Amino acid sequence: MSDCTVTCPSCGTANRIPIDKEGKNGRCGNCQSPLPPSYCHPQQLTDKDFHEFLANYPGPVLAEFWAPW
Numbered sequence: 001m002s003d004c005t006v007t008c009p010s011c012g013t014a015n016r017i018p019i020d021k022e023g024k025n026g027r028c029g030n031c032q033s034p035l036p037p038s039y040c041h042p043q044q045l046t047d048k049d050f051h052e053f054l055a056n057y058p059g060p061v062l063a064e065f066w067a068p069w
Helices: 050-056
Strands: 003-007 014-018
Touching: none
Parallel strands: none
Antiparallel strands: 003 014
């Protein structure tokens, strides 16, 4: 997979986002509105960056918690 798709919240256009731009804000190719950051792969967060990620991410977040024991 070399890209993922982000739907523009303004016009509904599907925008292909290269994997190396994952998590960065972009602009819609159709209407030039800002696109929300998107992640195509799970992000590994720690207790040091979890709350900051949630505070700065505009969309829904699915979290999985686990422990090695």
